[in-house]
Amino acid sequence: MPMPRALIGSALASLLLAGCGGADTTDANDTPATPTGTEPAPSPENGGGDEAEFSPIQVSGTWEPYSPDATAITYDDAVPEGKAVDVEVQPEGDAGTRFTLTVRGLEPDRDYGSHVHTKPCGKDPADSGPHYQHNADPEGSPSTNPAYANPENEVWLDFTTDGEGNAESTATVDFRPRQGEANSVVIHENHTKTGPGEAGKAGDRLGCVNVPM
Incomplete structure (x- = not known):
């Protein structure tokens, strides 16, 4: 006896569903397959971290x-x-700066002090804030502790x-x-002192250059 059309249609539908349902979207380790044409999200491991590349400044x-x-x-x-x-400001080696x-x-034949400061120059000389310190003095600023106020932890550019x-x-x-x-880089009236209780002091601020870093 010929098979009814309804049963034929049902059988065909079952075969089609079985064929579609057999497609595997995972690899051998059950890891979801990456869609073609997409790239992994940026991360520190693949070079997409948040830290900006250091570029020379002039x-x-x-x-x-x-x-x-x-x-x-x-x-x-005096300025x-x-x-x-x-x-x-130039990168020096892998992690240093020159x-x-x-x-x-x-003024000729005169000593001046100079340091990198934390804030931009302003109308008032004090607007440029304290010295930049790589490891900040836990006692706060202005820092006069030579363990923190020194030319290895700050940037001193004294000149004559x-x-x-x-x-x-x-x-x-x-x-x-x-x-x-x-x-900023600030010009001071004297060479920088180094002793306890006065380390980092160089007198009045005579001039200031805006150098955003």
């Missing part, structure tokens, strides 16, 4: 009175208006000008400034 300007757009701000006649200043400060036309008021100072440290936590 800032050049001339000293001028404060304005919101000023690159180099003078607060004292004369219109004279040039340059700051370079800083170079070049000044022209300051020549007979024409020119100088270049270089400091190399074994760290990279944390992004956004170092923003």
Whole structure:
């Protein structure tokens, strides 16, 4: 007897469902297959971490009175208006940094202090905040403990000008400034002190260069 059409249709549907249901979307270890054309999400292991690549920085300007757009701000006649200043920040080795400060036309044959500070330059000399410290003094800032206020944990760029008021100072440290936590280079009136209770002090702030790092 011929099979009823309803039964034939049901049998065919069962065969089709069996064929579709047999497709496997996992590998031999039951790991879901990655769809074709997609890539793994970025992660520190595959080079997609959040830490930005350190790039060289170069800032050049001339000293001028404060304005919101000023690159180099003078607060004292010992840093004369219109004279040039340059700051370079370069990676050194795998994790170090080299800083170079070049000044022209300051007072001749004079000692100046200089450090990297945490905040941008402002209208008030104190606006640039304390020195940047790679390992911060737990007692807070300003830090005068030589265990923290020293040229290995901070960036000191003290210099002495020549007979024409020119100088270049270089400091190399074994760290990279944390992004956004170092923003200026400040010129001080004296070379930096190193003794207990006065370490890091260098007198009044005479000028400030905006160097966001």
